[in-house]
Amino acid sequence: MALGLETADGMNPYEAYFEFALDALILIDQQGHIVRTNSAFHRLFGYLPSELQGKPVEVVVPERLRARHREHRRLYMKSPHNRPIGLNLNLAARRKDGTEFPVEIGLTYAEGTNGAYVICNITDISGRLAREADDRRREALTMLGTTVAGIAHDLNNPLSVIISRAELLLMPGTELVGQTRADVEVIYRHARRASRIIQDLLALTRQDPKPHEVVNLNDVVGRAVLLVESQMLREGKKVLADLATDLPAMMGNPVSLEQALVNLLSNAHDAIGPGGSVTVKTARSEHQADWLELVVSDNGCGIPAEAMSKLFTFLYTTKPGGTGLGLWLARRTTIEHGGTIEVYSKAGEGSTFVLRFPAAPSIHAASAPSSTAS
Ligand SMILES: Nc1ncnc2c1ncn2[C@@H]1O[C@H](COP(=O)(O)OP(=O)(O)O)[C@@H](O)[C@H]1O
Ligand SMILES: [Mg+2]
Structure with missing residues (x-):
């Protein structure tokens, strides 16, 4: 990988880019062995530098996906090309402590003097997925709120009619007596309760405080x-x-x-x-x-x-x-x-x-x- 581009202070800018890139990077050889990993990789996966050198890349793949990954890698090496993988694929990576997280991966194929390499850049997308899930939940809640507010509003009118008619029937001095009066009282009480629930739901779905x-x-x-x-x-x-x-x-x-x-x-x-x-x-x-x-x-x-x-x-x-x-x-x-x-x-x-x-x-x-x- 010596490209002869060292700066005056002896630093190879490509090396520097690899080491300090924002994405976690792994360089693997044609057999799928890890040649090198960068700082972002160590932070994300919890391994020490050089700890994975020479190991098959599948160590950072969850166990249940390793066989499939090996097969994909074999096919890829037959006709290597640069490409992103994982978009809409639900790819997962595995940290040293065994925990998993969702990732997107880009593959860059490079012919070096000592053979071919693949650089995998790994992006942890757990934050983005959580934000998207939050947005979807918020959207669903807003829609639910609008629907509930609409229904509550529509129920308000017939309920008001029931309540006011029952109130008239229950006025002292009306002909309503005995069991019928008791029944209307029950209707009135439950209609009032329903009306209070509706008022509470309307208040709940309200976004801004009233003036x-x-x-x-x-x-x-x-x-x-x-x-x-x-x-x-x-x-x-x-x-x-x-x-x-x-x-x-x-x-x-x-x-x-x-x-x-x-x-x-x-x-x-x-x-x-x-x-x-x-x-x-x-x-x-x-x-x-x-x-x-x-x-x-x-x-x-x-x-x-x-x-x-x-x-x-x-x-x-x-x-x-x-x-x-x-x-x-x-x-x-x-x-x-x-x-x-x-x-x-x-x-x-x-x-x-x-x-x-x-x-x-x-x-x-x-x-x-x-x-x-x-
Ligand atoms: N004045 C009260 N006396 C006894 N318990 C009360 C009183 N006010 C509220 N509570 C208790 O608080 C709970 C919550 O009240 P609230 O939020 O109005 O809901 P809800 O009336 O629908 O149960 C009631 O279920 C009841 O256990
Ligand atoms: Mg209450």
């Missing part, structure tokens, strides 16, 4: 309580609102905040039995100036100590028909509002969720709509 505006948190509480209270009353459960009259305004999205609160109320509703109650309280924070507090407490079943750390985990649920989305979404909404969420609970003694939000800058507070909830 923020000046919000009076008491109004949000008023609307959320209105949504849940008739059903709770019919089940002998109470929901109480304890709203601060001096509550500063906050910046936020009223729909997202209402949904987060409805999720907390619906959990409280599930946790209490007949005779149980839920209280929603708003207040100026006593601990942080210019912060608001929203506290939802119930006297229901409480949360066992071992479950506390899992509550806000995506899809965590202990309910047979639960989705495990409610608290995850409530936490996401809280964070999107620059706030915090904490939970205090003891099994058998009820639970308290405390959400804290920064107040809007005072210029907004002055123009916040006044509370109509009571």
Whole structure:
């Protein structure tokens, strides 16, 4: 391989290129024995320089592929030519420690003074394959998200009709009595549940936070309580609102905040039995100036100590028909509002969720709509 191209400092640029090339390189002779390997090869395969000299090249091929590789090599040597191999072939290489990784390989054939050689340049493509798999997964998720959002949106309208008709039928003073009233109540309860799941799915597939505006948190509480209270009353459960009259305004999205609160109320509703109650309280924070507090407490079943750390985990649920989305979404909404969420609970003694939000800058507070909830 002496090409007579040494530079003034005695370095052969071809040697230098071989040694320091980015790709892992192996020089093999016509019989498939390793003549030389470069630095990138040693880094990638975990061998020391010269450790493989004279060994058949199949040592770097996984055992299960060696026989096939030998056959390919024999055929190649019969009519050698420069070519890439491995594109779309799922080729694998084997490190010294026995682990495998996917590769693409280029073959360069060279006639030297002492016979023919083949230089194999080996590219580790595990990073690229992982990125491609990630892209495919992301694409599939985006498509799934769009489909789910479409279906959820289409289901919303018929469900709203079912809910409002059932609400009319259940109004006090209607002719609905006995078993029929009980059945409509069941229809209403399940339609409400389906509607909440749909709202959660829509929130889940949403990419960007909803736009923020000046919000009076008491109004949000008023609307959320209105949504849940008739059903709770019919089940002998109470929901109480304890709203601060001096509550500063906050910046936020009223729909997202209402949904987060409805999720907390619906959990409280599930946790209490007949005779149980839920209280929603708003207040100026006593601990942080210019912060608001929203506290939802119930006297229901409480949360066992071992479950506390899992509550806000995506899809965590202990309910047979639960989705495990409610608290995850409530936490996401809280964070999107620059706030915090904490939970205090003891099994058998009820639970308290405390959400804290920064107040809007005072210029907004002055123009916040006044509370109509009571
Ligand atoms: N107020 C509460 N009282 C008791 N357990 C609760 C309360 N809120 C949440 N949990 C527990 O947290 C879990 C997760 O709640 P959530 O994310 O809303 O999902 P889901 O209501 O669909 O189960 C519930 O399954 C329940 O075990
Ligand atoms: Mg829930």
